[in-house]
Amino acid sequence: MTTMDAGTGRPRTTSVACRSHGSRYLAYAPDADSPWYRDLLVSPQATLGIDGVPHAAYAVPLEGGERGFVLHLLEVDxxxxxxxxxxxxxxxxxxxxxxxxARAELDGEPVRGRPGVRRGLLGHCVTFCNGLRMHHLREDGAFTAIEKAYPGLAPALTRLRQEHETVSRALLDLDGLLQGKGELETAALREEFERVANGLEEHFAYEEANLLPALREAGTPSP
Known part of the structure; x- marks a missing residue:
């Protein structure tokens, strides 16, 4: 199960024994300090890995004083x-x-003359990267339900999943550049940043062009 860390906003993946209950899953926490349990109390969205396939789920606390959640898998109508x-x-x-x-941090004087720019960009990167990773992890889970409802979207969803992996690698490269020691060159940083930004904009545009029309149409998804 992947949840959003309640403290850092980073994705947290934990092995959790879930019991199937119809189209839902039951997850019991051994104690109130279980990290994934605390995460779901703050943000109830989760991604479940079931037989190697990600599924988007929404967590509802168990009733009767039991410590755990009913995990409702996403169904798309x-x-x-x-x-x-x-x-x-x-x-x-x-x-x-x-x-x-983040781009605004790069505008202005050269990076060499602004010792705080690395810290500023690193701060933006941490916030942005965590948000983007959670967004893509949750999308991967939602894509499973979307593909079931709209089989015709399978080729587009396959491409989007692959792009998620490409974006993840690019973010690691940018983070490595910002975390590294030594002089930070404006040109190198700008090149790496624009590679990430341009790739993301192409990804967003493709996703919006290929998914939104199908998701917004008035017709009923395939049975």
Whole structure:
């Protein structure tokens, strides 16, 4: 199970024994200090790995004083599809704003003359990268339900999953550059940053062009 770390916002993946209960899963926490349990109390979205396939799930606390959650797997109908489309645009807008803030750190004087720029960019990168990783992990889980409802989207979803992996590697390269020691060259940093930013914008544009029309159409998904 992957949750969002309640303290850092980073993805947290934990091996949790879940019991199947129809289309839902039951997860019991051994104690109130279980990290994944605390995470879900703050942010109830989770991604479950079931037989190697990611599934988006929403956690609802168990009743009767039991410590745990009922995990409802995402199912996509016409109304849910439209809601996913709207939320997708909200997330993309938030991520685009974060990119713009990071780009603003690079504008102005050369990096050599601004010793604080590395710290500023690193701060933006930590916030942005954590948000993007969570966004993509949750999307991977949602894609499973979307593909079931809209089989015709399978080729686009396959490409988007592959792009998630490419973006993840690019973020690691950028983070490594910012975390490294020694002089930080403006040109090298700008090149790496623009590679990430341009790749993301292409990814967002492809996703919006290929998923939104299907998710927003009034018709009923395939049975």
């Amino acid at each position: 016409a109304a849910r599809g439209r809601a996913i489309a709207d939320q997708l645009l909200v997330h993309h807008d938030e991520l685009r704003k974060a990119l713009a803030e």
